[in-house]
Amino acid sequence: MSKKILTPQEEDFPAWYQEVVAKAEMADNGPVRGTQMIRPWGFAVWEQMQQQMDQRIKQQDAMNVAFPLFIPMEYLEREAEHVEGFSPELAVVTHGGGKELKEPVAVRPTSETLFGEYMSKYIQGHRDLPMLLNQWCNVVRWEMRTRLFLRSSEFIWQEGHTAHATEQDASEYATNIHHNVYEEFMNNVLACPVLVGRKTEAERFPGATNTMACEAMMKDTKALQMATSHELGQNFAKAFNISFNDSDGKLQHVWTTSWGASTRMVGGVIMAHGDDQGLRLPPNVAPQQVVSIAIKDDAEVLDVVNKIDAELKDSNVRHKADLRTDVSFGRRATAWELKGVPLRIEVGPRDLKEGKATLIRRDTSEKQSLDINKIAAIAAETLPQIQSAMLAEATKFRDDRIKEVKTVDEAREAAQVGFGKIPWDVLGTEGEAELAKDAITVRCLQKEDGSLPKADENDNLIAIVAKSY
């Protein structure tokens, strides 16, 4: 590829991002400002994420529901701290069925309040606990500056909401989701190594007593928050009167949690792995893991591609046979490269004479000429190698750009080219406010060994500071 398909990342990362989202056919702007149209390839990536995360959520015994899009304004006003966080972002429906509504309704910015009402109604005794619910849905938060997948007025997410009998149960469940759903999924499916830590009070979700986050480093060294899990204490339980009779018959408020991840993760995968030739999708999240291209319209070529197709589908590999020989080979190869398919098999009449075809890795650009009878099996074996290699590469990229620092000035400097690590005792809320002036934030607080501190652990914490999306 001598011709530049995309603005190089080094030259202008935001331009690269915008172009790759368009040329890889991931998404487009919708007609109403701030809305997005997720195109087939972008949505297929999201479907992989959704399905694989949903499996993990179900393993944690949470059950899916579908609650309404419209929320009475009065619900949102009930939890003062919560509404302060959302009211400037609300979309409000004032007309329905050709008439002005007596009570305008909000389009959900989150369904927290509906879950509160539901739990209040259906939780009676201790046998109803824990109540573990989750919802995949669209939410709307009116945004002024939008960017496809990363920040849009409407996005798709999952929002988990659970109620527990004790603070400890709630805390354990939220932590468990954070590690076994989010962290595990991001490392092993998205090949995005995430730093897991607690948010500072300034960065916490309104109404939460503790917010845990997964933070990933993008190729421009900025941080992207990939998911958050909240302990809400009894705040929502009190606002929505969610109580139960404990085993001694005493009326108690429940302890709630909430946790979410969104289509923003698609942006994360693009920016954590993409290069100047386009997307690079980790095999576990690639809608097509291998594409085999018939270079020419030749009976033997088509036959070999179809055989490879059958063999790979038998091995449960997501494989696409590209038989569109009426489109030039170069154009198709470039398009699949842009779309980030992890492995390409190119089958042409010349190589076929020698019983060979070519296997190309998207992550390393490595090419191998292989026996046509072995190429499908080798491709299938290569996929897990690519998955590990991409995780290792992203981990090294990140770790090379994390600097341990000792002062606020050094932290500011480190955040220009990566993440800074600074003792929270040194930085403190004053240093945090100081960095905020340069749009640098504390992404999370970790223990010295890099692990997640509990809600009440405050000694010897390390702050990770960075610029972020």
Added chain:
Amino acid sequence: MSKKILTPQEEDFPAWYQEVVAKAEMADNGPVRGTQMIRPWGFAVWEQMQQQMDQRIKQQDAMNVAFPLFIPMEYLEREAEHVEGFSPELAVVTHGGGKELKEPVAVRPTSETLFGEYMSKYIQGHRDLPMLLNQWCNVVRWEMRTRLFLRSSEFIWQEGHTAHATEQDASEYATNIHHNVYEEFMNNVLACPVLVGRKTEAERFPGATNTMACEAMMKDTKALQMATSHELGQNFAKAFNISFNDSDGKLQHVWTTSWGASTRMVGGVIMAHGDDQGLRLPPNVAPQQVVSIAIKDDAEVLDVVNKIDAELKDSNVRHKADLRTDVSFGRRATAWELKGVPLRIEVGPRDLKEGKATLIRRDTSEKQSLDINKIAAIAAETLPQIQSAMLAEATKFRDDRIKEVKTVDEAREAAQVGFGKIPWDVLGTEGEAELAKDAITVRCLQKEDGSLPKADENDNLIAIVAKSY
């Protein structure tokens, strides 16, 4: 079960429906009028439908997308005939981000217009055709008289939208979806035998040149429209300027189709199969196909239930082990019966002494005392038998209530207790208007052999008339 759990269907069908939806924990009313909260069991049924229908849609090469919730009002006004069908039902957002919007936006009642815009932008040449898209999403149509699952202001559906180079391609694709996605799914997954036919001009979707429907009979003998597929001719292509250069380089408008099915199908399954004890779910759509109940908290009992659980999961049966021995056995058995789980295994210490447990079919109430070492295998073998039996039962129920008639008066009478079949030449648009006064409609037009007529076939058609939801 001597105590009546539900109002009997015979006594008051609408009351039975409302009660079973509540007591089987399927759904609840949302706080904003006309909205619904789909509860975990209801949503699990929908997830089965969604996944299995989605597989079939993908086999027809359609690709999923996610387009915005908000549509500019101007888009809806572009296709006059189309907007007439929707404007009284629109929910309109007039405020966003704390300000009044310059241009109010509609919450999508369907995404037809967004697909039109998208196709107009991305279809250039004949190689871009066919363009086969589908979307799973929520839509809003402000409704005055609502009923959970059947008619609600917000519902979840899939809407397929495709563009083709020729009228014949479009017609074949829509017909194919109608038979191989909808009809096949409803017969084989939902065990709801559907009559497939064409809509009359009066019943057609606004803007369509042909509408095909799947119509099922409910237990109260009313018809429920379970899905529709439309040929839109070049109407939308002209309104949205969707054109392509054909292989001769001549600019042509495309031919489009659309097709949809919704959460209404959940209501269909409830009303087509339910009885006075609750839901009866066909195994193919049941979130849990078998539930094994530990009657008492006894080590051996729990051990046997866990063994059955492992064995059934190994055979890919969706199985639930109910070990909640702190809740009375009777209460749990009633609850699973209400929820319509196709097979129940009851394991108690008394039977266990003789190495036995009990297997109960939900569809027939048949009970068998079986060897505990064989019961899991027998349960797994029984599921497909239940699936066929339920389809046969629903088919017989319907066929016994379809009457061939020769006059409008006879048709009116037949529609009080089932469906009437009357030659379309006899009924005609005048007879159709006559029946409409008694809320009886032509559900579809079929050929004499019961098959689907093409858009332009008009001779010797048979009208199916009924009351409907």
